[in-house]
Amino acid sequence: MRPIDDLKNNKALVVGSFNKTHLTYQWAMLTNNALGTTYKVITGYPSGNELNLAMERGEISGWVAAWANLAGTRPEWLREKKVTMLVAYTLERMADLPNVPLITHDGEKVRFYDDLVRDKIVLINFFLVECTDGLCPTVTANLRKVQDLLGERMGRDVFFYSVSLQPKKDTPKILKDYAANFEVKPGWKFLTGKPADIETLRRGMGFVDWDPIRDKDVGNHTAMGRYGDDKLDRWGGIALRSSPENIASTFKWLSQV
Secondary structure (H helix, E strand, O other): OOOHHHOEOOOOOEEEOOOOOOHHHHHHHHHHHHHOEOOEEEOOOOOHHHHHHHHHHOOOOEEOOOHHHHHHHOHHHHHOOOOOOOOOOOOOOOOOOOOOEEEEOOOOEEEHHHHHHOOOEEEEEEEOOOOOOOHHHHHHHHHHHHHHHHHHHEOOOEEEEEEEOOOOOOOHHHHHHHHHHOOOOOOEEEEEOOHHHHHHHHHHOOOOOOOHHHHHOOOOOOOEEEEEEOOOOEEEEEEOOOOHHHHHHHHHHOOOO
16 A cells, blocks of 8 residues: 555556446546546556556556456466555455354364454355366365465465355265365365355355346356455455466465565
8 A cells, every 4th residue: 555645746657447437447537536646547448357468568557456356367466566556445444254153074163253264364165065067176176286285384374164055965074075085184174054154154255146046046156265364354356266376376475564
């Protein structure tokens, strides 16, 4: 982050955007109008990837992007401190995570936030044991490789949590067998619980489809994960089918201050 005064009267900053009706343009102009910055905002970029490429080419200084977008697509920028967050738009710090009761694949009763997340670095995803499209076993196998890359950090300061989307079917024993099938090491818990608590957790973590019909379909699951450092209140999202090296690298810069 930079003090807002550093951005005033700095006419060298060129901000890219999609078009004048898109938030990438409107939020940049809001900063100019409300906070007194003097960005030059240009339009015409068709996607976030094109905006990132424009930054790499030196065409623009930056763009209005979600932290999760950069963390998922350009983690090396954050890790190597190639980008600076100038302004963060938020009404308040991230709301407290759901502290619902859950059961681990070892049969341990836990509270999600108090026991699993508080003061920890975590990666969280939702999955199906009975996954018919092959997505979940692919993700699980990929994360198993990430475990190896993280080495001694797993279970010490980095923890993985995979939450069943079918808690009525996925008992602790079924989850334990599933974990054993992938030879999961310590530091990774598979979780189940009451359906209402799983639903509260899923929605609280942002795994929501804005189409209510699709949202109710557990088969409409995703290969995205949510990672965070609770101490720093720093959170983002990442594609769990990206390379194990890419996922592991996220945890190298996440706690840097």
